[in-house]
Amino acid sequence: MILDVERFLAAERPLWDELEGRLRRLEDDAAFRPGVADLRRLHYLYERASADLARLATFASQPEIRAHLESLVSRAYGEIHETRLTAARFAPWRYLTVTFPRAFRRRRAAFAAAIVCTVAGALFGGLALLLDDGARDTLLPFSHLQQHPGARVAEAEGAIADELKGSRTSFSAFLSTHNTRVAIFCLALGVTWGLGTAILLFANGVLLGAVVVDYVRAGQTPFLVGWLLPHGAVEIPAIVMAGQAGLALAGALIGWNDSEALRPRLRRVGPDLMALSAGIAVLLLWAGFVESFLSQYHEPVIPYAVKIAFGAVEMVGLILFLGLAGRRG
């Protein structure tokens, strides 16, 4: 028991003030990396403050001092006991070319589930349009899709003026940011135990399946592939990857076949979600650029074969990248 509070305060307060100063420096500067001597001193001060707090706990009538010490100890505890690995310096290139593909491969089961949701939606959308042509307006709710494919192709191939002239860059920015918002939403809906993510992927698949069936049965397959593949080869996998991240989050929340508690499961999935988010954002930036600068131009401006070849190269490149990048080391 502390019998002389004033003497106790006089002896310990300088150390608490020193601890406070060191903590403030750490908190105010995220890039600050203390040396070994600094860390040892911080640890000593933390242990000393903890011991003071324990001594005060036996002397109940010091609520203000106790609150002050609890504040100091809790801040120091957070700094000292954090053992999760964090890179000393963030290296964006390495993060995108090593961490991102590794996270993708670690969560391949969630990716497979996201593909299933999308393909199920595409089959549903395609079949619905084949079986009920009257549902076309419902399945293809956007104005540029409601036009008959033949008329759309004739209009696109016969266009003399460049409709996007003077607005290609801003259109690209709009597409990238819009698709990134959709991807974030798809990921975030994982918090609904994956139900929202699955519904969003399914709805995306319905639209895709209906568009494909609409153009194929109208005999406009080369136009469709030439139009969708250059940007879709990256954009569609990116949205599916956002679903993958959402389903991975849902998997951690639900914890099927996982003996770990909820908290450790969420801690384990967190870094992978962050890596997937970063990779998806870059992919969608590229997809928006390609959609604005390449996909919107058709024959005779750009031959479909060139566009399809470009899209195929992108797709193969993406598969190789996700499958092989970051395997070494």
Next chain:
Amino acid sequence: MSRAATLTIRTPEGIVFSIPLAGPLSRFLALAIDLCCIGVGGGVIHIIVALIRPLDMDLAMAIATYLYFGLSIGYGMGMEWLWRGQTIGKRVMGLRVVDEQGLRLNPSQIVIRNLVRFVDLLPGLYCVGGVAAIFGRLGQRLGDLAAGTVVVRAARPLRPGLALVVAGKFNSLREIPHLEARLRQRVGPREASLALRAVLRRDELSPAARVDLFRAIAGHFRSLVEFPPEVTEGLGDEQYVRDVVDIVFRPRAAGALDRRPPVG
């Protein structure tokens, strides 16, 4: 589920400490300040774009789109990373995002809690997040639940100015050391804190409320330890509480205590 007022942590060293959780009102005010900051940021972007527009309209619009998007998505992430769990709004309101185990925030936690905000915002005005925070045990919105974070009050507790209030005055209760020691032993932290606050904030009370409050507190302390009439004679309720606060918060030096013979 009942809402906890504090986040209690037990360290590996066996020390238990608690961090007060942020209330819904302070979080709402912090959010309002942050939205104002984003609005100001949007204004700055507008000025930048206006400067570029005469040179290239298309480029200016693209830059505006990216910057607005980056600001709306990245503000929370960037500030919480730079300021260890604080945005401007949270700093003004004395709040901080921390790991729910009291550890330092990890970058992935910051990213996840800010991305899941998209769901917390649904269907508008933070309805989903607000309901989750109000009914959750630790006041966590869905983003906090997914990231394993909580928002706590980060205000540094102040030390009481006790010496100015009670020091240097004669305290008749100290005349009987063994009863003084018994009183110190029996007074718990909550009641001691209450009495101290009453003494420190007496001038904020109306005269009638002050009389009632000190009568109630003094009555409680009298019931804990009964001092003989010779030391409490002529002692008003407020002075009695002051003397108790003096005893509880300012124990005498051990030597002085030993030199006095027991009385009564």
